[in-house]
Amino acid sequence: MSALIFAGALLVAPPLAQPALPLGIDITHLADVTALADVPIHADLPAIMPAADFVPGEIAPRADAIAPVAAQTPPASPQPAQDIVVTGRGAWEAPDPFADVNTVAFEATMAVDSAIVAPLARTYKSILPKPVRDGIHNFLYNLREPVVALNFALQLKIGRALETVGRFAINTTIGIAGLFDMAKRKPFRAKRRSNGFANTFGFYGIKSGPFLFLPIVGPTTPRDLIGGALDRLLFPFVYGSRITQPEYAVPFAVLGALDHRAEFDDTLKQLHDGQSDPYARSRDFYLQRRQNEIDELKGKAPRNSSPMSEAPTAPIVVRERSGTTLEDAPATPEAVPPR
DSSP: OHHHHHHHHHHHSOOOOOOOBSSSSOEEEOOOOOOOOOOOOOTTSOOOOOGGGOOTTSOOOOGGGSOOOOOOOOOOOOOOOEEEOBOOOOTTOOOOTTHHHHHHHHHHHHHHIIIIIHHHHHHHHHHSOHHHHHHHHHHHHHHTHHHHHHHHHHTTOHHHHHHHHHHHHHHHHTTTTTTSOGGGSTTTOOOOOOOOHHHHHHHTTOOOOSOEEETTTEEEOHHHHHHHHHHHHTHHHHHOGGGGSHHHHHHHHHHHHHHHHHHTHHHHHHHHTTOSOHHHHHHHHHHHHHHHHHHHHTTSSOTTOSOTTSOOOSOOOOOOOOOOOSTTOOSSOOOOOOO
């Protein structure tokens, strides 16, 4: 009897919620449905009489007085299809355990940006002619070329390291201290690349650590904070200690902030304007670009694709996080976003 009750419960029980497992691929598993074989009826057993031929109160006829009725086993209820969506955490998905604090810092930074930094950057962009702004941009990025070259060497990419040294030599001399990017023109055609210690750490498998949004610094991670500090530490060795003195450091910092804010003005509008969660979009955009640089160094992304030092020229596409665990898996699995 307990076996019959259990079988009946299986027929009426609702399908279980199907979890999404964070393993990185989609797998669809369909349960096999096996039809039950017909059970033969022996001649010496009483036949089952249809209910319509039996009137309550009458004696049921003998088994041999009626034609045997073939036993029909009810078709087995097929098991519901078990679609298991396995979602994997992308390499770029740094954890965000300090999301509440980060969001407060982000909103405060955006308030200051809207009130002060953005108007100054747009004024800077509107007043200075583009050739002048390009010269400042080239000069600031030419200062970083020794750091870029060193990190290519640390990543054992000697060809790129030598090419970057050549860029620095050409632009510092022919390009008048880097004001003109002569190295990218004929006959040299040496394209500017972005690199630093943060990329070197990622290249050798060091994880980013939790995401942080810090005032003044902006979006970052512990790996990027340490890498950026090492980048700046090299400047005195290349240009002398006076570059750290206020009369040099302050103008460079102000020009760098204005140049960067003006350069990324359209990018920030795409990330923030009309978005339901601009903080999350800014976070994931930053992390995806950083991971893209590391993947490119490892040969897993198109060469020189979307360097962080340059504003993107194509429309911004920010991939969604996997964000699904066994505990919060949806009852109806959703499509896994591309990675």
